[in-house]
Amino acid sequence: MMTEKFISIEGITKRFKTPGGTTTVFSDLWLSMQRGDFTCIIGHSGCGKTTVLNILAGLDTPSDGVVIVDNQAIEGPSLDRAVIFQSHALLPWRTVLGNVAYAVSSKWRNWDKAKVEAQAKKFIDLVGLTGAEHKRPAELSGGMKQRVGIARALSIEPKILLMDEPFSALDALTRGTLQDEVRRICLTTGQTVFMITHDVDEAIYLADRVVLMTNGPEAVMAEMVENPLPKDRKRIDFHRHPLYYGTRNHIIDFLVTRSKSFAEEMKTNGFDRRNVPLVRPSTALDPHASPSLAAE
Amino acid sequence: MNIPLGLRAGLLSILVLALFLGAWHLATRGTGVTQQMSPEYAKLMGLTATQGKSAMPGPVDVGIKLWEHLKRPFYDNGPNDKGLGIQLGYSIARVGLGYLLAVLVAVPLGFLIGMSPLMSRALDPFIQVLKPISPLAWMPLALYTIKDSGLSAIFVIFICSLWPMLINTAFGVAAVRKEWLNVARTLEVGAFRRAYTVILPAAAPTILTGMRISIGIAWLVIVAAEMLVGGTGIGYFVWNEWNNLSIVNVIIAILLIGLVGMLLDQVLARLTRMVTFPE
Ligand SMILES: Nc1ncnc2c1ncn2[C@@H]1O[C@H](COP(=O)(O)OP(=O)(O)OP(=O)(O)O)[C@@H](O)[C@H]1O
């Protein structure tokens, strides 16, 4: 079962009409993910990450190609695929409980109010917001709003969780706590996750695999980096692991130089779009070789 | 000087009112006998010319008369002599009815226009042409087709309240944040449920702003409409008292029109606040 393709992106292309003609954001992308995988995607701003995520969510359609989830082609949004939006997208006229309950009652339409609220409260509790159920989004801090977004997405018990830079608007401390919570929840529930991030450390802490995307237009998924760190890593010391710097430097090196020059690299190394190479950083590099850089 | 701003503003308002009433009083004070003339001629000229009494009533005259009206607002002595409360009641009822009809048409139609770019484009030329027409220009046509002056006034109110609500509803619905719609889409919420759980609450502040503009216009128009159709209502009252040369009553009516207009506006303002949630 390990090689089962739970999510399979098959040759998707996205073109946009612009005043000067059409731009191809990316073309002929292939990628597959397994059930229970936590995949992060990293790439420079504007390369098309959100577009890929929206296609996975069914909110956008590819100009060409298909995405197959659980042996079925995506034909639109689905309750099986929950989205955590970058801008949290809470409904301001509903309370915390109301926002989560809205999702719950959308999934289980014949549930009575008590059952819906019980399910909603369970997930509000899971993200540590018990006591704030009756507040409206305007009364919450940025971190709390993002937690509501997470609770709302998880409350419908989706097969796949899609996250678009969920923590980028938060301060470092809140971000850290939420990363811990998301990781804990995803590990215990075996959630399949696809997440966009610009933060290399976040990717190394959370992801099983990090997909590296080249700069657009005509972006490609250049590599999948397998996370060599142990599954039981902890946020306080995962960066002391011997393989941490090797992994980090590999990703940063890609972002700084290879993301621009990969088009050249592709021509010479016989790059196969259908089989994106899986790289496993193994050598511990000099921890002082690279300045501490985060992707833009 | 630590008096709160509200109190200072209130005191200043009272001062402005006092100054205004004072100036009014001084300007309309009688000047005594001004001219000697033959009694016949004097009779013809009336008190204005003979005793120097101003043709404009002063604040005291108005105050006394207002008190009389307030003591018995609902008397009814036949078609030309009804209490002010009754007259205002007629006007408010007409505005309410025409306005309600306009809400029933404008909100669903605005939804349709806001949700469908096709309908929006197709109906736009009609709205653009119909919107700038003075509601009173419809009056003859209304009288001719409806053949009832009261209903015609209601129709005119309907027409004039329609446009701001229609345009605001369409705009509010079209401008609902895409991410909220995406939330509904990812939750597979059907079109109908989406309309009243996401679009309606999101567009409600804009819709109510349109409704507030409409009620203001409707109240402006009802006075003019009732002057034209006659019979009852505060607009008719103003016209009737003008024909009776009772300037005191005209001034009182003007004051009440302003107060009721303010009240209607405040009600809508409060409703708008009730549906507005900061993000
Ligand atoms: N509706 C659109 N019309 C035209 N071009 C678009 C449209 N939406 C996105 N694009 C273009 O597609 C490209 C990819 O956009 P996308 O939002 O997917 O980038 P991203 O990788 O998520 O960037 P960021 O990291 O800044 O969020 C961008 O260059 C953008 O200009």
Ligand SMILES: [Mg+2]
């Ligand atoms: Mg993006």
